[in-house]
Amino acid sequence: MTSTSTLPDGSATRTAAVRLSGVTKSFAMGRESVEAVRGLDLEIQPGEIVAFLGPNGAGKTTTIDMILGLSRPTTGTAEVLGMAPRDAIARGLVSAVMQTGGLLKDLTVRETVEYTAALFADTRPVDEVLGDAGITEIADRKVAKCSGGEQQRLRFAMALLSDPALLLLDEPTTGMDVEGRRAFWSSIRRDAETGRTVLFATHYLEEADQYADRIVLISHGKVVADGTGAEIKSLASGRTLRFTVPTPDADAFARIPGVDGVEVRGETVILHTKDSDAVARHLLTSTDARDLEITAKGLEDAFIALTGDAR
Ligand SMILES: Nc1ncnc2c1ncn2[C@@H]1O[C@H](COP(=O)(O)OP(=O)(O)OP(=O)(O)O)[C@@H](O)[C@H]1O
Numbered sequence: 097m098t099s100t101s102t103l104p105d106g107s108a109t110r111t112a113a114v115r116l117s118g119v120t121k122s123f124a125m126g127r128e129s130v131e132a133v134r135g136l137d138l139e140i141q142p143g144e145i146v147a148f149l150g151p152n153g154a155g156k157t158t159t160i161d162m163i164l165g166l167s168r169p170t171t172g173t174a175e176v177l178g179m180a181p182r183d184a185i186a187r188g189l190v191s192a193v194m195q196t197g198g199l200l201k202d203l204t205v206r207e208t209v210e211y212t213a214a215l216f217a218d219t220r221p222v223d224e225v226l227g228d229a230g231i232t233e234i235a236d237r238k239v240a241k242c243s244g245g246e247q248q249r250l251r252f253a254m255a256l257l258s259d260p261a262l263l264l265l266d267e268p269t270t271g272m273d274v275e276g277r278r279a280f281w282s283s284i285r286r287d288a289e290t291g292r293t294v295l296f297a298t299h300y301l302e303e304a305d306q307y308a309d310r311i312v313l314i315s316h317g318k319v320v321a322d323g324t325g326a327e328i329k330s331l332a333s334g335r336t337l338r339f340t341v342p343t344p345d346a347d348a349f350a351r352i353p354g355v356d357g358v359e360v361r362g363e364t365v366i367l368h369t370k371d372s373d374a375v376a377r378h379l380l381t382s383t384d385a386r387d388l389e390i391t392a393k394g395l396e397d398a399f400i401a402l403t404g405d406a407r
C-alpha cells in the first residue's frame with residue numbers, strides 16, 4: 097500500500113501519505129476575508145494514525161477538504177501519496193468518513209454497501225468490509241433503524257470498499273455514546289493494523305490520546321504542537337497552585353523561582369509551576385498564602401495553555 101520514490105543518489109524513500117507545505121486558505125466574506133488556515137506544514141507517513149485536534153473553527157475541516165481535493169489551498173501545496181489530491185482520489189487511494197449525509201434510510205446496511213460497490217470498477221468483497229466495520233450482524237437492518245454509531249460504521253464500511261491507502265475521518269464519533277465510540281474505534285484500529293494511514297479530526301482530547309499514534313494540535317489555522325499523546329501531555333506536566341492572600345502582588349509571585357505563570361482573581365492567586373513542592377514551601381513559609389490547593393494539569397489544560405482557547 098506504500099509507494100516509494102527515488103532520490104538523486106539512487107536510494108529509495110517512502111512517499112509521505114500526506115504532505116502539506118506552507119498551506120493557507122482564505123475565504124471571501126463580503127469585503128472581509130477569513131483566514132481559515134494560516135501556514136500549515138505537515139507530513140504524515142504511511143501507516144500512521146494521526147489525530148487532528150483543535151477547537152471549533154481551528155481549521156480542521158478546511159484542511160481535510162484540501163487533502164480530499166474538495167478545495168485548493170490559497171497558497172502552498174497539498175500532496176497526497178506524492179500526487180495532487182484529486183489524482184489520488186481518482187485512483188481510489190483516498191476515502192473519507194464524514195459526519196453526516198450520504199445514506200438512504202430505506203436501504204438495508206448490506207444494500208447500501210452493495211450499491212456503493214457498484215459505482216466502482218473494482219472493490220473489496222462486500223462481506224469483507226461489513227466484517228471489518230463490525231456490522232455483519234446488522235447487515236439486513238434498514239439504515240433508518242441504525243443508531244448514529246452504526247451509521248458511522250456503515251460509512252466506514254463504504255470507505256473501505258476501495259481499499260484506500262489513506263482514510264480521512266472528520267469528527268467520526270460526534271453524537272455517539274461511549275459504547276458506540278469504543279466499538280467504532282476498535283473497528284478503525286483493527287483495520288489500521290493492515291498499514292492504512294488514518295487521519296481523523298476530533299474535539300475530544302481523550303479520543304486523540306487513546307487512538308492516535310500522533311496528535312497534531314491546531315488552533316487558528318496553525319500547528320501549535322505535534323507529538324505523541326504522552327508528549328502533548330508532558331507539555332502540561334506541571335501543577336497548578338491555588339491559594340488566597342489579602343493583597344496579591346502578581347509581580348512578586350512571578351519572581352518566585354520555578355513559577356511559570358501567575359493569574360490573580362481578587363484575593364485568589366493561581367500559579368503554574370513544574371516544581372510545586374518548592375513553590376508551595378516558599379508560599380507557606382515566606383508569604384501570607386493560605387487555603388493552598390495543588391492540582392495536576394491534564395491534557396485539557398495542555399490544550400488551553402497551548403491554544404489559548406478556554407472552551
Ligand atoms: N466556506 C467558508 N466560507 C467562509 N468561512 C469559512 C468557510 N469554511 C470555513 N470557514 C471558516 O474558517 C474557519 C475554520 O473552519 P473549519 O470548519 O475548518 O474549522 P474546524 O476546525 O473544522 O471547526 P469545527 O471543529 O467546528 O468543525 C472558521 O472560522 C470558519 O468559520
